[in-house]
Each structure stands twice: as structure tokens, then as C-alpha cells.
Amino acid sequence: MDAEVLLKLHHLHLELPNGTALLEDVSLSVRRGDALGVVGESGSGKSLTAMSVMGLLPGLKASGAIRFEGCELLGMKDREWRRLRGAGMAMIFQDPMTAFLPVRSIGAQIDEQIRLHERLSRREARARTVALLGRMGVPDPEAAAKRYPHQLSGGLRQRAMIAMALSCGPALLIADEPTTALDVTVQAQILTLLCEIRDSGAGVMLITHDMGVVAQTCTHVAVVYSGLVVEQGPVAAVMARPLHPYTQALLEAIPPLDGPRPDALPTIPGRPPAPDARPEGCVFAPRCRFVRPDCAVRPALREPEEGRRVACVLYDA
Amino acid sequence: MIRSFASRTGQMLLVIFGISVLVFAIFFATPGADPTARIAGRGASPQVVARIRAEYGFDRPLPAQYATMMQKLFVSRDLTSFVNHGQRVVPEVLQAAPVTLSLVLWAAFFWVSGSLVFGIAAAVLRDSWVDRLLMVLGLIGLSMPVFWLGEVVNLVTQSRWHDTFLFRWVPPLGYVPFSQSPWGWAKALFLPSLTLAVCFIGLYARVLRSELLTAMGEDSIRTARAKGAGPVRVWLWHGLRLSWLSYVSLFGLDFAQLLGGGALLTEVVFAMPGVGRLTYQALATLDLPLIMATVMYAAVFVVIANALVDGLYALLDPRIREGRHGR
Ligand SMILES: Nc1ncnc2c1ncn2[C@@H]1O[C@H](COP(=O)(O)OP(=O)(O)OP(=O)(O)O)[C@@H](O)[C@H]1O
Ligand code: SF4
Ligand SMILES: [Mg+2]
Numbered sequence: 001m002d003a004e005v006l007l008k009l010h011h012l013h014l015e016l017p018n019g020t021a022l023l024e025d026v027s028l029s030v031r032r033g034d035a036l037g038v039v040g041e042s043g044s045g046k047s048l049t050a051m052s053v054m055g056l057l058p059g060l061k062a063s064g065a066i067r068f069e070g071c072e073l074l075g076m077k078d079r080e081w082r083r084l085r086g087a088g089m090a091m092i093f094q095d096p097m098t099a100f101l102p103v104r105s106i107g108a109q110i111d112e113q114i115r116l117h118e119r120l121s122r123r124e125a126r127a128r129t130v131a132l133l134g135r136m137g138v139p140d141p142e143a144a145a146k147r148y149p150h151q152l153s154g155g156l157r158q159r160a161m162i163a164m165a166l167s168c169g170p171a172l173l174i175a176d177e178p179t180t181a182l183d184v185t186v187q188a189q190i191l192t193l194l195c196e197i198r199d200s201g202a203g204v205m206l207i208t209h210d211m212g213v214v215a216q217t218c219t220h221v222a223v224v225y226s227g228l229v230v231e232q233g234p235v236a237a238v239m240a241r242p243l244h245p246y247t248q249a250l251l252e253a254i255p256p257l258d259g260p261r262p263d264a265l266p267t268i269p270g271r272p273p274a275p276d277a278r279p280e281g282c283v284f285a286p287r288c289r290f291v292r293p294d295c296a297v298r299p300a301l302r303e304p305e306e307g308r309r310v311a312c313v314l315y316d317a
Numbered sequence: 318m319i320r321s322f323a324s325r326t327g328q329m330l331l332v333i334f335g336i337s338v339l340v341f342a343i344f345f346a347t348p349g350a351d352p353t354a355r356i357a358g359r360g361a362s363p364q365v366v367a368r369i370r371a372e373y374g375f376d377r378p379l380p381a382q383y384a385t386m387m388q389k390l391f392v393s394r395d396l397t398s399f400v401n402h403g404q405r406v407v408p409e410v411l412q413a414a415p416v417t418l419s420l421v422l423w424a425a426f427f428w429v430s431g432s433l434v435f436g437i438a439a440a441v442l443r444d445s446w447v448d449r450l451l452m453v454l455g456l457i458g459l460s461m462p463v464f465w466l467g468e469v470v471n472l473v474t475q476s477r478w479h480d481t482f483l484f485r486w487v488p489p490l491g492y493v494p495f496s497q498s499p500w501g502w503a504k505a506l507f508l509p510s511l512t513l514a515v516c517f518i519g520l521y522a523r524v525l526r527s528e529l530l531t532a533m534g535e536d537s538i539r540t541a542r543a544k545g546a547g548p549v550r551v552w553l554w555h556g557l558r559l560s561w562l563s564y565v566s567l568f569g570l571d572f573a574q575l576l577g578g579g580a581l582l583t584e585v586v587f588a589m590p591g592v593g594r595l596t597y598q599a600l601a602t603l604d605l606p607l608i609m610a611t612v613m614y615a616a617v618f619v620v621i622a623n624a625l626v627d628g629l630y631a632l633l634d635p636r637i638r639e640g641r642h643g644r
Contacts, residue, residue, distance in 0.1 A: 056542055079547075086545030093543075098536035103558055103634050113544040148635040164544070 010065040024227040035204040037214035040224035089172040090165035096157035100149040107145025132163040155186035233308035417591035423510030428517035436525030458519030467586035509587040528560035569626030577615025
């Protein structure tokens with residue numbers, strides 16, 4: 001099973017230069033052909049997790065392990081990491097309007113990524129760009145490549161963004177809330193596209209705060225709370241029988257699949273702790289229904305059942 | 318395209334017209350002051366005064382006076398300076414223009430390259446001692462009066478150390494036309510233009526640094542890094558691309574006002590017979606026709622430069638291009 005693990009984060013810990021821990025303990029894994037949904041409230045550290053995998057957080061101190069295709073990424077030289085970025089792993093951002101450079105055409109920006117990683121002529125790169133845009137369902141891809149970001153609709157921009165991410169055939173695609181800025185119908189189309197990418201054999205890490213999106217698109221789910229992964233498992237099993245009290249609370253109000261998506265997770269009374277004020281024991285304790293005395297010692301992520309991991313004293317045998 | 322060009326030209330003409338009316342009003346239609354006496358200069362004979370009054374039509378209504386003045390400036394171009402013994406004013410300005418143009422072009426070259434190097438270096442090494450040093454130097458350059466700096470440069474290169482190997486090449490003050498000797502032209506302009514550029518280097522480096530640092534926080538820069546672009550590419554290709562809009566507009570304005578005579582102090586200190594020095598002389602002798610001519614010349618340059626900057630803007634940013642088509 002370990003052979004096909006594409007990305008494995010092991011006790012990833014990320015702190016500011018002043019010592020405040022932004023990510024406490026993130027452990028998760030993505031296999032080829034899997035789509036891992038990463039869910040959690042705003043500020044729980046989902047984006048930070050993604051950015052650490054890409055190595056885009058130069059100011060922060062990371063420890064633990066990030067294994068990608070068997071290589072340890074932490075401590076790698078920036079030059080080597082750069083070769084991976086865009087080629088081995090690629091990222092899609094939330095707002096395709098601001099994520100593209102506004103002053104260059106979409107096609108030029110996709111060409112640029114291709115030519116950064118492969119020795120191709122301008123014309124060959126453009127041919128691939130047009131083919132990719134066509135595959136992403138952009139109508140008249142040749143003309144679309146010549147347009148500037150502001151001339152395309154939000155949906156087309158996000159398709160172009162995905163085309164750019166896929167342009168060098170990455171093994172891992174990280175999508176950070178790729179549909180939040182889009183309206184519902186376009187959202188569904190983009191999610192379908194992500195499913196197709198997953199089916200073609202790439203690993204997908206989909207960051208979202210929408211459990212409905214996870215149910216629709218992902219094979220696995222990791223729940224992040226205040227910089228810690230508190231539960232990970234196959235989507236169907238987790239949805240049917242969530243183990244962690246936080247996951248249970250999240251799932252109590254899944255939004256309907258075809259209604260308007262909420263902007264935030266359904267509310268649970270209370271707020272997640274700030275990075276510099278995490279409780280000593282279980283981070284969810286202040287809001288937990290089942291809190292008991294032994295929650296004062298932080299529970300580790302364990303595997304009480306095959307393929308399911310949870311960090312809660314209720315499952316410590 | 319043609320329509321927007323035509324409307325642009327119309328706008329420019331309108332602005333120039335407005336400026337000319339304003340300038341005319343200030344110098345010739347100020348109540349209580351007789352422009353005839355002022356044109357004639359101090360201690361002119363009654364015959365001269367009478368001739369001027371008839372020539373400029375100062376006994377006629379204001380619009381007619383304005384028309385006469387503009388006709389003399391732009392059509393017959395025979396506006397004459399009486400202070401300066403019947404010297405024709407327009408050819409004088411046109412003769413001075415290439416001097417100013419050479420000086421300002423050289424200065425622009427120095428301040429653009431200097432500010433690019435210093436601004437980028439300070440931004441890349443932000444908060445390090447290099448950054449702090451460069452920004453302090455920039456502030457010093459920014460606050461050094463150009464006439465003082467010019468005098469110091471002259472003192473050092475013309476007399477104090479002129480005979481050392483460092484400054485032996487420095488030619489005497491003044492201008493050498495390009496057509497006469499390109500090498501002499503370059504030598505004559507080197508120190509004056511560098512002096513003029515110093516305060517601009519300071520200002521532009523600071524502007525570029527802050528713009529670059531703002532741009533580096535943009536989402537699109539994060540995307541560039543996620544694509545696997547290296548730091549050089551991210552800073553120079555993506556970062557600069559996002560941050561040079563305000564730099565360009567600032568540059569257009571400064572360049573235009575310098576061409577229009579804003580390099581006055583530098584030209585005076587280095588004895589360059591340019592438009593600025595002409596303005597200075599005109600002001601010193603209260604030579605009204607010459608003042609009128611130099612001010613109009615400056616206005617035309619500022620307006621043209623503004624149009625060019627707008628064009629460059631549209632070239633650099635497709636979003637602006639669009640906005641103009643829509644109008
Ligand atoms: N460079 C940084 N310096 C200091 N704090 C940071 C930095 N980047 C992120 N944070 C903090 O880390 C926490 C987690 O941020 P992150 O962006 O990962 O949240 P998120 O889960 O993606 O939330 P959202 O759903 O709003 O995108 C936030 O509280 C944020 O304020
Ligand atoms: S460890 Fe305790 S406080 Fe934390 S989730 Fe489990 S029961 Fe609740
Ligand atoms: Mg986020």
C-alpha cells in the first residue's frame with residue numbers, strides 16, 4: 001500500500017520566527033488516483049498545509065516530514081524544489097482573477113510554465129497550451145489563449161488555471177478552494193473536471209470548507225482543526241459514521257448538494273482557538289460535547305479501525 | 318482607434334488653448350498694470366512704447382490682443398524681445414530646445430538605470446543593511462538642492478581637482494552640439510546630467526522599492542512561484558511588470574516638466590544655453606515676450622508627454638486599453 005503513496009505529511013509542524021505554531025501536527029497522505037478533501041474552518045491551516053507542500057512559505061520554519069514520491073522535501077534546496085513546482089506538483093488557487101498576472105495573456109502565462117520545465121519552442125508550447133485549453137472545455141481555445149484574464153468569465157479563467165496546472169503533467173494537483181469564487185453551475189463543472197483528473201491517475205488534494213463538495217468529489221477526507229489533523233479516512237466511511245466529535249458536528253448540517261453553497265462551515269458554538277492560545281490538551285475540548293478529564297492530555301492520531309485515523313480519547317482503547 | 322486618436326488630439330489642443338489663455342491673462346490682462354511698459358522694459362523711450370502699443374494692439378479689446386499675441390507666437394513667429402534689442406523670441410527658444418533635450422535625455426538615462434538598480438536591490442534585500450543604506454542614500458540624494466550639488470561638482474571638477482587624472486577630461490562649462498563633436502557632446506553633458514539625475518534616482522528608487530514590495534504580495538506572484546519560476550524571473554519579469562505603472566506615470570510628468578524648462582537651475586549652474594536658462598534670463602530681465610514663449614513651449618511639452626504616457630500605459634496594461642475603447 002505504501003508504494004502507491006504519492007504524498008505523505010508526517011507530523012508537519014510550522015511555526016513563525018517568533019515561535020508561534022501555525023500548524024501543530026498535520027499528518028495525512030494522498031495516493032495516486034485518490035482525491036483527498038481537506039476540510040476545516042477558516043483559519044484552521046488548510047492553505048498553510050498546501051503552501052508548505054509547495055515550499056512557498058520561505059519565512060516560516062517547518063519541521064516533521066513531507067514525502068513526495070519517496071523524496072523528503074523539507075530541507076531540500078530551493079533549486080530542486082523549483083523543478084518540482086509546476087512539474088511534479090501543481091496548484092490551483094481560489095481566485096483565478098487575481099491568480100493570473102493581469103497584464104499578460106492567458107496563453108502566454110501557460111506557455112511560460114511549460115517552457116520553464118521543458119525545452120520546447122514557443123510554437124510547440126503554444127500548441128500544447130491550446131490543446132490543454134480545449135481539453136478543459138474552453139470554447140475556441142486558440143482565441144482564448146490570446147485573451148487577457150479580465151476578458152474571460154470566472155469559469156473560463158478557472159479552467160485556464162487548471163489547464164496551466166496540468167500543463168506539465170503533475171503527479172499531484174493541489175486545489176485551494178477552487179470553486180469558492182464561482183457560481184453554482186460553474187462550480188459543478190469545475191468539480192467534474194477535477195474528478196476526471198483524478199480518474200486519469202493523478203493525486204488530488206482538494207481544500208474546501210464545504211463537506212458537500214467533499215462528498216461529491218473526493219475519495220478520502222482529512223479534517224483539520226486549529227492546525228491539527230483530527231480525523232482522516234475514506235469519504236464514504238467518514239460520512240456514514242464520523243468518529244471525531246468535531247467531524248460529527250460538521251456533518252450534522254451538510255448543505256444540500258444542489259442548493260447554493262454556504263460561504264462557511266455550518267456553525268458550531270464557540271470559536272476555534274487562535275494559534276498562540278491553543279489548549280494544552282485536546283484542541284477541540286472547549287467546544288466538545290464529550291469532553292472528559294483525560295482530554296487534558298492531547299490525544300495522538302491513532303488508527304482504531306483499518307484505514308481510519310482519529311485523534312480523540314474516546315477511541316483510545 | 319482613429320476616433321480615439323482624434324478625440325485625444327482635440328483634448329490636447331483644448332488644454333493648450335486653456336493654458337495659453339491663462340498665461341496671457343496673467344501677463345497681459347492683469348488690471349492696473351500696463352503691459353506696454355513691461356514689454357518695452359525699464360527706461361524705454363516714448364517712441365518705442367508707442368510702437369509696441371500699436372504692434373500688439375494694446376489699445377484694442379482683450380480678445381484681439383490675445384489673437385495678436387498667438388499669431389505672433391505661432392504663425393508669423395516674429396515676437397520680438399525689446400529688452401534684448403529686437404531679438405526674435407521663437408527662434409531663440411527653438412535653438413535652446415536641443416540643449417535641454419540632450420541634457421534631459423542623458424539625465425533620464427541615468428536616473429532610470431540608477432533607480433532600477435537601487436530600487437530592485439533594496440526591495441530584494443529588504444530590511445537588510447543594504448536596503449537601509451540605499452534608502453538613506455536615496456533620501457540624501459532627494460534632499461540635496463541641485464544648484465548646491467552643481468556648484469560643488471563644479472568646484473571639484475573645474476578647479477580644486479581639475480588637474481588630477483580623475484577630472485582632467487572634464488571640459489569647460491558650456492554645451493557642445495552633437496553635430497560638432499559627438500564625443501565632446503557626451504563629455505559636456507555627463508556631469509550636468511548626472512547632477513540633475515541624483516535627486517530623481519533617490520525618489521524613483523524609493524517609489525520602485527515600495528511598488529515592487531506591494532506587487533510581490535499579489536496572488537499572481539504566488540502563482541508565478543508555484544509555476545516553478547526562479548527568483549530572478551519572479552522579481553524582474555513578474556514583479557516589475559506589475560509595479561511599473563506608477564513609475565511610468567511619474568516618469569512622464571518629470572520628464573516633461575524638465576523638458577519644459579524645469580532643469581533651470583542645472584542649466585544655469587553649468588552654463589548650458591537651454592530653455593531653462595532662457596526662462597531664467599527672461600525672468601531676471603522681465604522680458605515678457607520671452608517669458609510668454611518659454612511658458613507656452615513648456616505647456617506644449619507637458620501636454621504631449623502626458624499623451625505619450627497615456628499611450629504607454631495602454632501598451633503596458635490591457636485593462637486600460639479596453640477602458641479607452643469603451644469610452
Ligand atoms: N505568514 C503568516 N504569518 C502569520 N500568520 C499566518 C501566516 N499565514 C497564515 N497565518 C495564520 O495561520 C492561520 C491559518 O491560515 P490558513 O490560510 O492556512 O487558513 P485556511 O484554513 O486556509 O483558512 P481559509 O478557509 O480562510 O482559507 C490563520 O490564522 C492565519 O492568520
Ligand atoms: S479528545 Fe476529548 S475533547 Fe477532544 S474531541 Fe475527543 S472527547 Fe472531545
Ligand atoms: Mg485558505
